[in-house]
Amino acid sequence: MAKLFDDDKYFVDMKLTRAPEVVVEAFAKLSSEFPNKDVPSSELQKFLQTYFEEPGKEFEQWTPPDWHSKPKFLSRVSDSKYRSWAEELHSLWKSLGRKIRDDVRDHPELYSQVYTPHPVVVPGGRFRELYYWDSYWILNGLLLSEMTETARGMILNFVYLVERYGLVPNGGRVYYERRSQPPFLPLMVESFYEVTGDKDFLRQVLPALETEYSFWMQNRSLSVAMSGLTHILNRYNVPVDMPRPESYSDDVELAEGLSAEAQKKLWTELASGAESGWDFSSRWYIDSTGRNSGTLRDTKTSSILPADLNAIMCRNERLLASFHRILGNEEKAVEYEKALSARIKGVESLLWDAERGAWFDFSLVKETRHLSFYPSNLAPLWAQCYSNPEMANQAVQYLTGSGGLDYPNGVPTSLSKSEQQWDMPNAWPPLQHMIIEGLSRLDSAHAKELAFRLAQQWIQTNWRAYIKYEAMFEKYDVNGDGKPGGGGEYEVQLGFGWTNGVALQLLNQYGDRLSSGGSVLSGSILIALIYPILKSLFCS
Ligand SMILES: OC[C@H]1O[C@H](O[C@H]2O[C@H](CO)[C@@H](O)[C@H](O)[C@H]2O)[C@H](O)[C@@H](O)[C@@H]1O
Numbered sequence: 001m002a003k004l005f006d007d008d009k010y011f012v013d014m015k016l017t018r019a020p021e022v023v024v025e026a027f028a029k030l031s032s033e034f035p036n037k038d039v040p041s042s043e044l045q046k047f048l049q050t051y052f053e054e055p056g057k058e059f060e061q062w063t064p065p066d067w068h069s070k071p072k073f074l075s076r077v078s079d080s081k082y083r084s085w086a087e088e089l090h091s092l093w094k095s096l097g098r099k100i101r102d103d104v105r106d107h108p109e110l111y112s113q114v115y116t117p118h119p120v121v122v123p124g125g126r127f128r129e130l131y132y133w134d135s136y137w138i139l140n141g142l143l144l145s146e147m148t149e150t151a152r153g154m155i156l157n158f159v160y161l162v163e164r165y166g167l168v169p170n171g172g173r174v175y176y177e178r179r180s181q182p183p184f185l186p187l188m189v190e191s192f193y194e195v196t197g198d199k200d201f202l203r204q205v206l207p208a209l210e211t212e213y214s215f216w217m218q219n220r221s222l223s224v225a226m227s228g229l230t231h232i233l234n235r236y237n238v239p240v241d242m243p244r245p246e247s248y249s250d251d252v253e254l255a256e257g258l259s260a261e262a263q264k265k266l267w268t269e270l271a272s273g274a275e276s277g278w279d280f281s282s283r284w285y286i287d288s289t290g291r292n293s294g295t296l297r298d299t300k301t302s303s304i305l306p307a308d309l310n311a312i313m314c315r316n317e318r319l320l321a322s323f324h325r326i327l328g329n330e331e332k333a334v335e336y337e338k339a340l341s342a343r344i345k346g347v348e349s350l351l352w353d354a355e356r357g358a359w360f361d362f363s364l365v366k367e368t369r370h371l372s373f374y375p376s377n378l379a380p381l382w383a384q385c386y387s388n389p390e391m392a393n394q395a396v397q398y399l400t401g402s403g404g405l406d407y408p409n410g411v412p413t414s415l416s417k418s419e420q421q422w423d424m425p426n427a428w429p430p431l432q433h434m435i436i437e438g439l440s441r442l443d444s445a446h447a448k449e450l451a452f453r454l455a456q457q458w459i460q461t462n463w464r465a466y467i468k469y470e471a472m473f474e475k476y477d478v479n480g481d482g483k484p485g486g487g488g489e490y491e492v493q494l495g496f497g498w499t500n501g502v503a504l505q506l507l508n509q510y511g512d513r514l515s516s517g518g519s520v521l522s523g524s525i526l527i528a529l530i531y532p533i534l535k536s537l538f539c540s
Pocket residue numbers: 009123127131132133134170171244246247274275277278279280474
């Protein structure tokens with residue numbers, strides 16, 4: 001609360017130089033020397049210098065041993081500028097790789113960093129530790145970079161964390177222990193298995209995947225009755241009613257003036273927002289009249305059944321069934337297939353809107369859907385979480401008319417300018433990738449072409465910013481022609497793990513067609529949008 005640093009996270013990432021009891025006692029003594037325990041900043045600074053070390057001391061120098069300079073995918077990138085850029089992105093894995101010192105394992109009481117047995121690849125900037133859902137796109141990039149052993153180690157770290165905590169924490173710090181993030185571990189295993197075909201590895205990690213699945217079903221699910229049937233779906237809901245340590249003063253200040261009970265409720269909802277990965281967004285606002293509107297104080301994440309979380313769970317159930325089948329466990333495969341069919345029924349009953357042709361978050365407050373545009377409305381398309389392929393066609397039509405494609409530098413996170421980072425004008429790499437992947441897998445030339453156009457647009461945004469700033473950012477501005485995003489509670493970060501992973505995947509997938517030349521992209525998007533109309537005119 002003394003605001004000694006620009007970012008609250010800096011303090012909670014520092015290492016202690018003495019045992020915790022010694023530091024606590026010394027702090028109590030220092031506080032008692034000043035009226036109302038109001039220690040001046042200069043004294044606090046001295047105290048920090050004695051009892052803490054700057055963050056970053058928990059790592060040793062490490063270069064991934066499986067890194068080599070010429071992975072095959074580079075030759076698939078025909079534009080020479082993009083190929084050189086892809087080489088540079090591939091090199092960035094060396095600067096984002098970290099090995100945690102043994103001292104963290106031997107003296108965990110001195111560190112907020114959580115020890116993991118294998119090296120990690122971090123997002124970058126203030127994010128000095130592993131992050132759960134970021135790691136999915138990082139891992140896909142590593143696999144393209146032929147860094148299979150680093151990828152294997154990252155999955156084994158998550159298995160270790162599940163065995164230790166019963167869940168995959170949000171990130172590799174003790175202050176993240178009780179909240180998770182979008183559950184992408186089974187998808188990481190899928191990507192790894194597709195590349196290696198390693199059945200022994202599948203057998204080794206499957207129990208942890210099932211433990212994690214049970215965590216979500218036992219601690220983050222809810223039954224909702226609809227039209228005489230009961231459906232079980234998932235939500236984000238963190239049982240911690242304190243300010244987030246990494247954003248302590250932000251959370252305390254936001255809750256000022258509320259009753260003690262309302263403060264606790266707000267902090268629970270903020271932690272749940274962080275668990276969603278979308279921290280923060282107008283998507284989680286529910287005002288006093290029950291509408292999807294308000295301010296950050298109206299965050300009510302746990303009162304929403306999110307379309308993307310349930311889509312991910314759908315994919316996970318399908319994957320768990322398929323992993324069991326590969327390993328010859330037919331009974332277990334059937335069990336997860338039943339869970340999948342129940343999930344699809346629940347998603348279609350509560351989230352699918354036949355009139356609008358898309359899936360929407362379901363509010364438990366009003367028992368209605370929130371109808372604003374968010375890229376997450378397309379997540380069930382990406383997860384193929386539907387019973388009728390016609391729904392996918394309708395969803396493509398929804399997307400084209402949603403307003404989400406009207407911007408020249410990516411699909412925005414919402415159409416609402418709230419000043420939060422998961423809102424307009426920011427576009428985030430994982431969301432771009434999910435939309436592009438969803439469209440590109442459909443059996444429709446129009447959807448595939450739209451996927452390509454969005455990929456071309458996104459790669460150009462990344463590339464223009466890279467030329468201007470010599471950096472990759474965690475998010476971009478949909479209006480900026482290569483401008484990093486902004487808003488939220490911390491400065492935009494560079495590095496950046498998932499951005500590099502997504503760029504490498506798109507450069508690999510569309511490498512023969514992508515071009516760094518200055519085409520007018522919004523024009524191309526327009527053509528992709530009006531293509532079905534032209535086609536129907538010519539056909540008739
Ligand atoms: O310190 C504020 C929040 O920072 C993280 O969230 C953001 O960065 C993560 C790493 O790239 C990303 O996974 C998340 O989607 C971003 O919103 C952290 O995950 C939050 O828990 C934390 O409160």
